Amino acid sequence: MFRVPRFFKDPLLHFLIVGAGLLYLGNILSPAEPDEEKIVVDRAALLEFIQYRSKAFEPAAAASLLDSMDMQRRGELVSDYVEEEALYREAKKLGLETGDYVIKQRLVQKMNFMADASVDAPPLTEEEIAAFYEANKANYYIEPSATFTHVFFNAKTRGERKAENDAARMTTTLNRQKAPFEDAVKHGDRFIFDTNYVERTFDYVAAQFGEDAATEIFKADGPFNAWRGPVLSPYGAHVIDVAEVTPGRTPSLDEVRDRVVEDATRERKAVLARKTIDGIVASYGVVIDLNGMPAQGGAPAVSAE
Amino acid sequence: MRRLLLAATAACAISTVAAAAEGDPDKLLWGDTHLHTNLSSDAYFLGNKSATAETSYRFARGEPVIHPYHRARVQLHTPLDFLAVSDHGELLGVPYRLMTLGDDRLTNTRLGAKLIQLVKEGRSEDAFGLFIVAITVGGEQGSMQRPPKVGAATALWWRLKSLISVVDRQQMVGRWLAGDPTLLGDLDQPEVIRTSWESNLAAAEKYNEPGKFTTLVAWEFTPTPDGANLHRIVLSNTDGVTAKQFLPYTANDSDNPEDLWRWLEETSKQINADFVAIPHNSNISKGRMFSTADFHGKPMTKEIAQLRANWETVAEVTQIKGTSETHPLLSPNDEFAGFEFFNRLIEARPGAQTTPTVTDGDYIRSALRNGLKFEETLGVNPFKLGMIGSTDSHTGLSSAEENNFMGKMGIDSIPENKETGFGRVSGWEMSASGLAAVWARENTREEIVAAFRRREVYGTTGPHMSVRFFGGFDFAPGDADARDIAATGYAKGVPMGGDLKGSESGRAPSFLVRAVKDPIDANLDRVQIVKGWLDASGETHEKVFDVAWSGGRLRDAQGRLAPVGDTVDHKTASYTNTIGAPELAAVWTDPEFDAKTRAFYYVRVLQIPTPRDSLYDSVALQKAPPEGYAEVIQERAYTSPIWYTP
Known part of the structure; x- marks a missing residue:
């Protein structure tokens, strides 16, 4: 052929x-x-x-x-x-x-x-799409997420020390009672955001509880389905019950095909246009004469201000 | 006996709506009901050739997408829960099919060929002008004296004149189009529009995921008679398959919104689904959006008032083209009334008025007041309006974040283009605004549209502020601290959008309100309740009450609360949350209540000052902030009202 x-x-x-x-x-x-x-x-x-x-x-x-x-x-x-x-x-x-x-x-x-x-390229082939996906998998990574509930003790109304002590006591009580997830709403103070969180990302949780509490909630080794506390946030002390932490994962090509095709097409167009321009540049002999310049870049003599 | 009525749905003409989920609405869903893709003619001509409904849904869900104008990757900070792609129904997708796809049903027509020629000559804005005139002329059929048809001799004379002197092209084009109504038919081809409509419906079906992300079937009805913006978003709880049974009702069918409502009445019965029509930009309607007269200037009849009440339960209070809540001239005692104006009518005709009017027909608060009068005189309130925000973005990208705003049109999406903007409109005149918040039981089409019907919705200028608002006669001060505000609110009262009726022995109603900041945005300054009422002599009044505010501030002798302060650094476009409060809650009892007067109450929440989109631009450009625009704004939320009827 x-x-x-x-x-x-x-x-x-x-x-x-x-x-x-x-x-x-x-x-x-x-x-x-x-x-x-x-x-x-x-x-x-x-x-x-x-x-x-x-x-x-x-x-x-x-x-x-x-x-x-x-x-x-x-x-x-x-x-x-x-x-x-x-x-x-x-x-x-x-x-x-x-x-x-x-x-x-x-x-x-x-x-x-x-x-x-000149680079209005034809549609990508399956192989090209797959290859692009393989090379750029990291861009499509799905963040880890957590499902949890919490009982909140308000530091503003109780005072920091007392909120912490109350949360510690509540932890013991809830574990002794083997209290289920749904019981969280029965105890503690009103939290400004939510009580239950389902499949939320680290950033989402950190925006509402602060980085430290989010790190505790996302601990990969649990313990799960047990009460932990006190966990401290900018608002007070919490007793948390984490049901599940779903690890981050890379989705299959089929799950993110549209995005991959869009990204691959854009990249190919840019590469082809670049190649064309590079080709033109390469067809010229270039003489670089930098005599008289310092060997290394230094601070500019005049500041931008 | 005192009676509490739940949000009125009595006017709803639909009897068979899918069974509602159980329990109180406990899910706060965020969305945009007003978004244009490359299938909207103006969006296409002004820089959005590539962002489709699919791009819009993916962006709203939180995925990164390519911006249709500058081609960089863009992404929302906080994803949305629902989206209505609402392209202009008029000539839906026609420019895209004509220019990008070369659909020969269009390229072989006189008007189609002319548009292609204009764009090839690099005159996209002229092509857009021609389109606007085409739509305007189409919308004015019958309502104006039709000029004589433009013959070959006149056409040649214009052409010759254009070669040697400057001519007013739009005037020529307007006369050309107006003189021959068949010309618009070149583009206004139902089968072409059907192709576009079905592609939007297919995208809606593909991306609708009950419980996770809802896509609403929608379009925009876009009449602008005599430069008055009478536009409506129409959205439905139907699915993308059923919606194939009709084509969007547009200004080319009629520029009279009353005809739209009649069509909705008819069509809803035919397809067994519900619709809601949402008026927007009353602020540029030349007093006509909430006019106390009907479309033809005659006194409002009970029939028209009822028709309107049936279909228009909610209005857009904020969007990119500014605020429609109120204006300082209408609310001189409201110190926060001067906020994000839009000072330009949609007007393509040379010499015509371009400055908006400020009348009681232009703003929602005035309409709410006039609604009380109609309820008294006609027995029907045509302006029983809840409030939402939405973007009206034309980039396919629903962005209302000041520090992440993607522009109104493609071409004004980058700082360097904003000064010149498009047409005569600066990009800095645009407000990075408009989100709709919905209290629902589930994230589904049925539940969201049902919330629009009972008005259990509110609007914000961008931040995801959570707001609960209940009215009743049994609230106690301690309820503001209730562990579960919603449970208390629903048990003792009615939610936003609802009705209070007949106070027992003149006892004043109380309102339970709670506002929480957006977790990744600024703290809150204060919560206000805006009251409007109808006195015994038939006059309406309004008053704004501060009901909760962040720490340590007292009111002066006039009852005025000290400003919250301002942490914005104008050199770096940054602020801190060292002032304001993350949460404000209160129970407020109306101190001036009169059991015999009709009244409404709605909540307005103000954030602390933060940098405006234009300040981020000037810092990025390393230039002085553009003159004539605020450098900081106080973002806000507006809830649907609760009405009191004696």
């Missing part, structure tokens, strides 16, 4: 072919090398001029406008065109475009647009 060589799949090649095509088109469409000293004002030139000036690209309308002009109006149009053309050519002759950073930026921008447009 015939196989397309890798070379033909290279976006840089596509880019060059498009570029060459444009150049060729430009050549056959434009007349032979114009005489730089002679400005020819013909119907085609005026029609183009009218359209660029009005930014409305409708040749038929431009033609009927041109045809309807009286001698004076047409004369003004011709002299406007001639003046613009003459000044443009003179500027080029003086090389004014070479040192102009605005023009340089504009041309660079056009090249970037071309590079972007």
